[in-house]
Amino acid sequence: MIAAILSLTLLGAALGIILGVANKFLQVEGNPLVDELIAMMPGSNCGQCGFPGCSGAATAIADGSAAPTCCPPGGKSLAAAIAAKLGLSVDLSAMADDGPKIAMVAEELCIGCCRCSKVCPTDAIIGAAKQVHNVFREACTGCSSCVEKCPTEALVMKPVPVTLQHWVMPKPLAA
Numbered sequence: 001m002i003a004a005i006l007s008l009t010l011l012g013a014a015l016g017i018i019l020g021v022a023n024k025f026l027q028v029e030g031n032p033l034v035d036e037l038i039a040m041m042p043g044s045n046c047g048q049c050g051f052p053g054c055s056g057a058a059t060a061i062a063d064g065s066a067a068p069t070c071c072p073p074g075g076k077s078l079a080a081a082i083a084a085k086l087g088l089s090v091d092l093s094a095m096a097d098d099g100p101k102i103a104m105v106a107e108e109l110c111i112g113c114c115r116c117s118k119v120c121p122t123d124a125i126i127g128a129a130k131q132v133h134n135v136f137r138e139a140c141t142g143c144s145s146c147v148e149k150c151p152t153e154a155l156v157m158k159p160v161p162v163t164l165q166h167w168v169m170p171k172p173l174a175a
Contacts (some may be wrong), residue, residue, distance in 0.1 A: 010082075013086070013135075021133045025172075028099035029171070031059075031062055033062045033086075034055070034058045034059050034062045036085065037061055037062060037082060037085070038054055038055055040078065040081055040082060040085070041054040041057065041058060041071060041074060041140075042054070042071070042073045042074055042078075042141045042143075043056070043079065043141070044073060044121045044122055044137050044141035044142075044143045045121050046073060046121055046143030046144075046145050047145075048071070048143060048144075048145075049066070049070040049071050050070070051066070051070075051074070053081070054071075057070055057071060061086070062081060062082075062086075066089070068082035068083045068086065068088060068090050069090060069095050071081075073143050075095075075100070076092050076095055079092060079095060080092060089163070092133055098159065100142055100160045101144075101157040101158060101159055101160065102135065102137055102140040102142055102157070102158065102160055103124070103125070103140055103144070103146050103147065103155050103156070103157060104135060104155070104156055104157075104158045105125075105133050105134055105135055105154055105155055106154045106155075106156065107132050107134075107154075108174065109152045109153065109154035110127075110132045110133050110152065110154040111130075111131060111151075111152055111154075112127060112128070112129055112130040112131045112133065112153060113129075113132075113152075114127070114128075114129050115149040115150065115151065116133060116146035116149055116150050116155055117133065117146075118147060118148050119145045119146055120146050121139065121141075121143060121145065122135045122139045122141055123139065124136045124137075124139035124140040124141075125146060125164045133154075135155075137160075142157065144157050148161045
């Protein structure tokens with residue numbers, strides 16, 4: 001019994017050292033610009049941009065194969081921030097931006113089919129099978145993946161409601 005424990009401990013230690021050395025010498029350096037762009041993006045990995053998640057979109061933007069306006073949940077503010085980061089000029093007039101939106105459930109229409117919760121990338125939809133679902137506001141990123149999957153059209157995208165936690169003093173008007 002002691003011999004088995006000792007041999008497995010030595011085997012684990014040896015393999016751990018080998019993996020540590022391999023990590024040090026075989027490490028692939030990533031593009032730091034891509035990491036910065038990923039940090040700026042919403043992080044919902046919804047796929048609305050046509051890329052497999054925010055990391056794919058950030059890589060394409062850094063390579064120049066995608067425009068800074070490719071992220072619909074990020075809106076105009078993200079596109080302007082990415083363009084400023086890359087030193088590009090971008091035309092934001094064609095981009096529709098109604099501000100941040102989150103999903104809302106019309107409880108009288110929800111049948112509890114769970115299709116919306118299965119596609120939500122941030123697990124913002126709360127509910128069980130054959131029960132009325134609800135959306136956890138703080139977790140919803142506004143990707144609208146759930147709206148397309150709802151068979152009863154119980155989910156709609158609405159502007160973020162103004163609450164005490166989200167209220168921002170408006171800028172004064174220019175005289």
